[in-house]
Amino acid sequence: MVKIFARIGRPPSCALLAAWVGFLFPPGAGHAEVMGTTAFDVYRDKDAIHAVLEEERPEAPPRLFYRISRDGGRSFATPIPIRTKIPPLAGHRGADPQIAAFGSSLVVAWTSRGSGYGQRGKIGLARSLDGGKHWSAGTNPADDAGADGAHAFLALAFDSGARAHLVWLDERKGAMGLRAAYSDDTGKTWSTNRTIDPESCTCCPNALLSAEDRLFVLYRMAKPRDTALAASVNRGETWHRLGPVGAFSWEFLGCPHWGAGIASLGSGPQPSLCAAIETGKPGRAGVYFLQSSDKGRTWSAPRRFGTPTAKFVDLAATDGTLCAAWEDSGATSTQILATLSRDGGQSWDAPQKLSGDDIWATHPRVVGTGDGFLILWTETADSIHLRWSMARLSAR
Numbered sequence: 001m002v003k004i005f006a007r008i009g010r011p012p013s014c015a016l017l018a019a020w021v022g023f024l025f026p027p028g029a030g031h032a033e034v035m036g037t038t039a040f041d042v043y044r045d046k047d048a049i050h051a052v053l054e055e056e057r058p059e060a061p062p063r064l065f066y067r068i069s070r071d072g073g074r075s076f077a078t079p080i081p082i083r084t085k086i087p088p089l090a091g092h093r094g095a096d097p098q099i100a101a102f103g104s105s106l107v108v109a110w111t112s113r114g115s116g117y118g119q120r121g122k123i124g125l126a127r128s129l130d131g132g133k134h135w136s137a138g139t140n141p142a143d144d145a146g147a148d149g150a151h152a153f154l155a156l157a158f159d160s161g162a163r164a165h166l167v168w169l170d171e172r173k174g175a176m177g178l179r180a181a182y183s184d185d186t187g188k189t190w191s192t193n194r195t196i197d198p199e200s201c202t203c204c205p206n207a208l209l210s211a212e213d214r215l216f217v218l219y220r221m222a223k224p225r226d227t228a229l230a231a232s233v234n235r236g237e238t239w240h241r242l243g244p245v246g247a248f249s250w251e252f253l254g255c256p257h258w259g260a261g262i263a264s265l266g267s268g269p270q271p272s273l274c275a276a277i278e279t280g281k282p283g284r285a286g287v288y289f290l291q292s293s294d295k296g297r298t299w300s301a302p303r304r305f306g307t308p309t310a311k312f313v314d315l316a317a318t319d320g321t322l323c324a325a326w327e328d329s330g331a332t333s334t335q336i337l338a339t340l341s342r343d344g345g346q347s348w349d350a351p352q353k354l355s356g357d358d359i360w361a362t363h364p365r366v367v368g369t370g371d372g373f374l375i376l377w378t379e380t381a382d383s384i385h386l387r388w389s390m391a392r393l394s395a396r
Helices: 014-020
Strands: 002-005 036-045 048-056 063-069 080-082 098-102 105-113 120-128 151-158 164-172 175-183 194-197 207-211 214-220 227-232 240-244 261-265 272-279 286-292 303-305 311-318 321-329 334-341 360-368 372-380 386-394
Touching: 036 151, 036 360, 036 372, 048 098, 048 105, 063 105, 098 151, 098 164, 105 151, 120 151, 151 207, 164 207, 164 214, 175 214, 194 214, 194 227, 207 261, 214 261, 214 272, 227 272, 261 321, 272 311, 272 321, 286 311, 286 321, 311 372, 321 360, 321 372, 334 372, 334 386
Parallel strands: 036 098, 036 386, 261 311, 311 360, 334 360
Antiparallel strands: 002 386, 036 048, 048 063, 063 080, 098 105, 105 120, 151 164, 164 175, 175 194, 207 214, 214 227, 227 240, 261 272, 272 286, 286 303, 311 321, 321 334, 360 372, 372 386
C-alpha cells in the first residue's frame, strides 16, 4: 500500500507550500523570492522521526529548521529554527546537513562556506538537550588546525551508549580522505580525528550505520571507484577497512556524486548486513543490492534494481522487511521508485513509482516507521521552487 504526501504537480499556492513542503518564510514572500527546501536529512530514534531542513530564498543566507514526527511520518510538528553563527553552504543534495538523535539529545552538523572545492569550508554544529526545543552551538569536530578547506559529505549517528559519531571527507596531506570523530557530550567536544581511509573519492556521500555493537560506513574508494565498507568494533576508537562491496573494479577518473544505503536485519551475534550501492562500470551500470552474513567480510552476488540509469539509492529495514528507493529517468521527468523485500533480499516486489508526472524528483531517503517505511525526497516542477515531498509504504 502506498500513501503519497506532498504530491505537487505544478507550483501550488504559498499556503499549500507552507502546509506541506516547508516553505518557511514570512507571509507575503512572493514566489519570485522563494527557493524552498534545498536539502534535508532524517533520522529515526525509537518511535520518533527527526528531520533537519535547509531552506533558502534569494539574497539571504540558508537557514536550518528542525521538525519531528511521532506518528511514522503522517505529520510533522511545527518547524523550529536552528540558529547558527556559521550558516550552511547553499543546499546541495548528497551533501545535506545531517541530524542524529538519542532520546532528548540531538546533534545537527553541516558544511559551511569556505575556501575549498565548491566553496565548501568548515563543519558547523548545533546541539539540543531538550528534544529540539532549544539549540546551542557545538564544536567543530575536525581537528586539522582550523583549516577552511572543504569538509563535506557528512554522516552522523548515535550508538547504543549515546556516543555521537560523525564521518566526513576532507583533504589533508594532499589527498581527500575519510575521517571520523566521536562525542560523549552531544557534540560539545569531540575526540581526536581518526583517518578511516587516507585516500577516497573526492565528493561522494557516505552512509553511517550503528548496529548492535558495531559501526559501519559505506564510502567510495579512490582506486577503483567502487563502494567500500569500513567498520569499528570499539565505538569509533579504531576503524578497519573491509574492502569493496561488490568488487566491480570500476576505473573512473571523476567523481560520480553517488552515495549508498546500508541497513541491518535481525539481531544477535550474526545479523544480516545489507547494502545498496551504485556503479558506473560499463556494461554493469546501475543500482545493486548485496547482503553479508559475516559482518561485511564477504558479500552475496549483486542484484540490480531497476534500469541502468537508476541512481541515488537508499536502503532501510524495519521488522524484518527491507525497503530500497532510488531515482530513475523518464522522458520528461526524474522519478522516485521504491521496492520491498520480506525475505532478507532474496526477492523483491515490483518497483512502485512514488513521485508525480512532469516532476524532477531526486535523492530519496528511507526510514523505517515500525509499520512500514517513510520515503522522502526533493522535487521541482520549474527548477525554481524546490519542495520536500514524501510517501509511506506499508510493510504488511
